[in-house]
Amino acid sequence: MAIEPVPELQIIDRFGPHRLYSKGARLESGSEPDRLVQTHCCFCGMQCGIQLKVKGNEVIGFEPWEEFPFNKGMLCPKGVKRYLQGSHPDRLLTAYQRDPDSPNGFRTLPYDQAIKRVAAEIDRIQKAHGPDSFAVLGGASLTTEKAYLLGKFARVCLRTSNIDYNGRLCMVSAAAANKKAFGVDRAANPWDDILKAKVIWISGSNVAECFPILTDYIWQARENGARVIVVDPRITPIARTCDLFLPVKPGRDIALFNGILNLMIENNWLDHDFIQQHTVGFEQTAEHVREWTPRKTAEVTGIAERSIRQAAEWWGTASSSFLMHARGIEHHTHGVQNCLGAINIVLASGRIGREGCGYGTITGQGNGQGGREHGQKCDQLPGARDIENPSHRAHMAQFWGITPEELPRAGVDAYEMFRRIGRGEIKGMLSICFNPMVSLPDTTFVKWMLERLEFFVVIDFFMSETSRHADIVLPGSLHEEDEGTVTSAEGRVIKINKAIDCPGDARQDWRIIQDIAKALGRERGFTFGSPNEIFQELRGASAGGIADYSGITYEKIEQNMGVFWPCPSEDHPGTPRLFEKGSWNPIAKGAGPYYFPDGRARFNVAPYSPPAEDVDVDFPVILTTGRVVSQFLSGNQTRRIGPLVDQTPEPVIEIHPLLAEKHGIEDGDWVRIESRRSVCTLQARIVTTIRPDTVFVPYHWAGRKSINQVTIAAQDPISKIPEYKVCAVRLIRQYDPPDYLKELEPQQ
Numbered sequence: 116m117a118i119e120p121v122p123e124l125q126i127i128d129r130f131g132p133h134r135l136y137s138k139g140a141r142l143e144s145g146s147e148p149d150r151l152v153q154t155h156c157c158f159c160g161m162q163c164g165i166q167l168k169v170k171g172n173e174v175i176g177f178e179p180w181e182e183f184p185f186n187k188g189m190l191c192p193k194g195v196k197r198y199l200q201g202s203h204p205d206r207l208l209t210a211y212q213r214d215p216d217s218p219n220g221f222r223t224l225p226y227d228q229a230i231k232r233v234a235a236e237i238d239r240i241q242k243a244h245g246p247d248s249f250a251v252l253g254g255a256s257l258t259t260e261k262a263y264l265l266g267k268f269a270r271v272c273l274r275t276s277n278i279d280y281n282g283r284l285c286m287v288s289a290a291a292a293n294k295k296a297f298g299v300d301r302a303a304n305p306w307d308d309i310l311k312a313k314v315i316w317i318s319g320s321n322v323a324e325c326f327p328i329l330t331d332y333i334w335q336a337r338e339n340g341a342r343v344i345v346v347d348p349r350i351t352p353i354a355r356t357c358d359l360f361l362p363v364k365p366g367r368d369i370a371l372f373n374g375i376l377n378l379m380i381e382n383n384w385l386d387h388d389f390i391q392q393h394t395v396g397f398e399q400t401a402e403h404v405r406e407w408t409p410r411k412t413a414e415v416t417g418i419a420e421r422s423i424r425q426a427a428e429w430w431g432t433a434s435s436s437f438l439m440h441a442r443g444i445e446h447h448t449h450g451v452q453n454c455l456g457a458i459n460i461v462l463a464s465g466r467i468g469r470e471g472c473g474y475g476t477i478t479g480q481g482n483g484q485g486g487r488e489h490g491q492k493c494d495q496l497p498g499a500r501d502i503e504n505p506s507h508r509a510h511m512a513q514f515w516g517i518t519p520e521e522l523p524r525a526g527v528d529a530y531e532m533f534r535r536i537g538r539g540e541i542k543g544m545l546s547i548c549f550n551p552m553v554s555l556p557d558t559t560f561v562k563w564m565l566e567r568l569e570f571f572v573v574i575d576f577f578m579s580e581t582s583r584h585a586d587i588v589l590p591g592s593l594h595e596e597d598e599g600t601v602t603s604a605e606g607r608v609i610k611i612n613k614a615i616d617c618p619g620d621a622r623q624d625w626r627i628i629q630d631i632a633k634a635l636g637r638e639r640g641f642t643f644g645s646p647n648e649i650f651q652e653l654r655g656a657s658a659g660g661i662a663d664y665s666g667i668t669y670e671k672i673e674q675n676m677g678v679f680w681p682c683p684s685e686d687h688p689g690t691p692r693l694f695e696k697g698s699w700n701p702i703a704k705g706a707g708p709y710y711f712p713d714g715r716a717r718f719n720v721a722p723y724s725p726p727a728e729d730v731d732v733d734f735p736v737i738l739t740t741g742r743v744v745s746q747f748l749s750g751n752q753t754r755r756i757g758p759l760v761d762q763t764p765e766p767v768i769e770i771h772p773l774l775a776e777k778h779g780i781e782d783g784d785w786v787r788i789e790s791r792r793s794v795c796t797l798q799a800r801i802v803t804t805i806r807p808d809t810v811f812v813p814y815h816w817a818g819r820k821s822i823n824q825v826t827i828a829a830q831d832p833i834s835k836i837p838e839y840k841v842c843a844v845r846l847i848r849q850y851d852p853p854d855y856l857k858e859l860e861p862q863q
């Protein structure tokens with residue numbers, strides 16, 4: 116059905132401007148809980164343990180869970196305030212149907228009717244245009260059970276190849292690089308190894324704001340004498356406490372890693388035995404980095420030669436070390452190459468797979484790890500299997516009771532799906548746990564594409580900027596309303612416990628997916644009665660795969676405070692340190708610890724290339740984007756939590772005094788940020804903590820405060836991650852506040 120575009124977003128009364136967020140006064144009034152539920156934080160990949168205080172059917176607060184080994188009771192501001200979401204007045208309690216005639220743009224709809232309509236539209240679109248014309252978007256805040264079910268739903272029930280997820284915007288560069296170098300995609304070590312490392316190298320992560328509890332590990336290591344090296348265009352809070360800060364020009368990290376490797380080779384700071392026994396490809400890589408002299412590296416990266424030499428020496432001569440990176444080096448059109456460069460300097464040092472010697476990407480989303488292993492990626496099947504591998508296809512087809520021919524092949528990445536909407540190839544879409552209107556680059560394009568869909572259904576618990584473009588919005592479940600497993604950034608499979616029931620007509624997400632399958636008349640394989648039943652199937656599906664969960668049970672997780680995968684049998688203790696000598700893996704079968712038939716890790720030549728859109732005379736300033744401590748991702752949750760909003764009420768643009776002076780900009784001035792895509796006008800914050808050629812804007816806000824209006828939709832050719840960390844802009848000082856301030860903009 117063609118729906119009239121809604122020109123400016125309209126919203127229903129319940130989302131009115133006075134209800135932007137709950138202050139939580141009532142909840143914090145100290146009333147006594149009926150019970151405590153041990154579970155985990157709903158936000159980042161650290162997955163801190165937390166105890167929720169529950170009274171009746173309401174979460175009224177929290178208590179630290181001191182026994183949980185990772186955070187030992189500690190929580191960051193988001194973890195502390197997350198409980199305020201539950202009783203928020205914006206919580207979706209019923210299904211909604213888009214209705215341009217209604218003053219609010221939507222009217223309520225009984226749940227069963229909404230499900231019928233969704234099934235009818237899927238059926239109509241797929242009959243008219245083929246199975247691939249209906250696409251599915253998932254998310255890595257979903258439990259692993261839901262992620263598995265969603266992948267199965269797309270492939271077995273809808274028979275569409277078009278499923279992908281929001282981790283496409285997040286971990287995929289690191290995942291692709293880890294698979295190329297190690298044959299497996301998981302942090303190599305548990306975080307405890309950080310405590311024993313003598314050199315800690317952090318590239319492109321604002322650890323203190325994004326993973327506050329991990330910061331404590333780094334600081335404890337410093338207390339034990341570790342040296343900390345931070346590579347970032349900004350002096351972030353962790354950089355303020357580091358021993359060596361390398362202020363890299365955005366988009367140039369691969370040059371730095373190549374330069375460091377070159378110095379390691381020149382000075383013979385290498386572990387020859389390790390390289391010889393456990394790796395392949397060193398010679399070609401060594402040959403390639405020879406051109407990366409300290410001088411050339413300094414020229415390209417903007418880092419002083421002296422600092423590069425110092426970093427190489429500390430890294431090269433360390434007795435133990437831990438290298439970690441996050442989106443700062445991954446959100447690039449050469450994000451995979453950046454990660455490979457990082458891995459090369461780890462492999463050359465031989466410091467991996469041992470106590471105090473580690474490497475890992477810091478996975479971002481709550482279930483960023485588990486959500487990327489069991490089949491909601493466009494090219495993947497459960498157990499981290501490859502959808503184009505004939506034996507993997509045969510295995511999963513048989514497991515699901517279909518033929519390999521019936522199993523769809525690889526689909527396209529989440530951003531490409533939007534291009535295909537534009538080409539008329541995708542006509543309908545279901546989105547769960549994804550807010551592309553805020554999170555994808557070049558959101559003007561995204562908005563057009565959402566409006567082009569014949570049918571769009573969203574499952575969320577709050578009306579998001581994306582769901583306002585939906586024809587049907589289904590009320591899904593909050594974290595505390597369901598149970599299931601997630602896998603934390605260190606590879607620990609942990610258990611989320613249910614604290615309360617879904618309110619009103621809201622349903623647990625997995626039930627909604629099954630209800631759609633049933634309404635389509637294809638409920639076979641979608642009749643699970645509980646998350647544990649889904650988990651039992653997932654265990655079987657993952658058996659023999661790389662991400663092998665077959666030996667993990669809910670009981671085992673609870674008894675052991677989590678189990679690290681792979682865990683191939685119930686009597687197997689799990690694998691905290693992935694590449695430890697003698698550790699089991701299904702590919703090498705004893706040949707060595709790495710996940711290749713010869714058991715060896717791979718060096719990879721990682722050539723430098725500039726960003727897709729470099730600065731020029733018209734757009735002379737580098738824009739990089741990221742996060743602040745008190746907001747989370749698209750902000751659909753945290754922009755509703757009063758104390759977090761109070762901490763950072765608005766996005767600002769960080770500008771160095773030299774750059775500001777050049778533009779006549781003073782602190783607090785309005786600045787028009789223009790790129791080749793669009794514009795965004797924000798207030799300036801003049802800071803000395805950023806490179807003078809670069810500006811930084813956090814991306815958690817929507818509408819005209821969204822920096823993703825301006826960012827570029829260029830993607831890494833291998834991982835398809837967007838280049839959020841570099842595009843070219845120009846800055847224009849504005850004498851008047853932007854128009855949007857005069858208008859009513861709820862939710863922002």
Ligand SMILES: Nc1nc2c(c(=O)[nH]1)N[C@H]1C(S)=C(S)[C@@H](COP(=O)(O)OP(=O)(O)OC[C@H]3O[C@@H](n4cnc5c(=O)[nH]c(N)nc54)[C@H](O)[C@@H]3O)O[C@H]1N2
Pocket residue numbers: 159160285318319320321322324325326346347348349351363364365366367368441442443444478479480739740741742743744745746747748811840841
């Ligand atoms: N408070 C908070 N915490 C979060 C989240 C959140 O939204 N809010 N989100 C979670 C998720 S999903 C993720 S992915 C993680 C993200 O965690 P991080 O990756 O740590 O966070 P970002 O702010 O995206 O970027 C990190 C740093 O990269 C730097 N940077 C920019 N360009 C470059 C470059 O070219 N090279 C290098 N070396 N550095 C560069 C930025 O200055 C920034 O300090 O955080 C997780 N935790």
Ligand SMILES: Nc1nc2c(c(=O)[nH]1)N[C@H]1C(S)=C(S)[C@@H](COP(=O)(O)OP(=O)(O)OC[C@H]3O[C@@H](n4cnc5c(=O)[nH]c(N)nc54)[C@H](O)[C@@H]3O)O[C@H]1N2
Pocket residue numbers: 254256257258281282284285286442446479480547548549550551553554555556574575576577579591592593594624740741742747748749750751752814822823826839
């Ligand atoms: N410019 C710029 N853009 C970026 C980034 C950047 O650094 N710069 N970072 C990128 C990164 S790393 C990420 S991870 C993405 C994140 O991008 P998104 O995935 O779009 O961000 P979220 O806020 O997690 O959106 C999830 C939506 O699902 C809902 N939701 C959360 N949990 C559940 C659940 O369990 N069930 C259901 N039904 N719904 C749920 C939330 O209310 C929200 O509306 O953003 C990317 N975008």
Ligand code: SF4
Pocket residue numbers: 156157158159160161162163189190191192193194195325326327328329
């Ligand atoms: S560090 Fe991450 S998991 Fe821990 S409380 Fe903060 S947001 Fe939650």
Ligand SMILES: [Mo]
Pocket residue numbers: 284285286479480
């Ligand atoms: Mo992320």
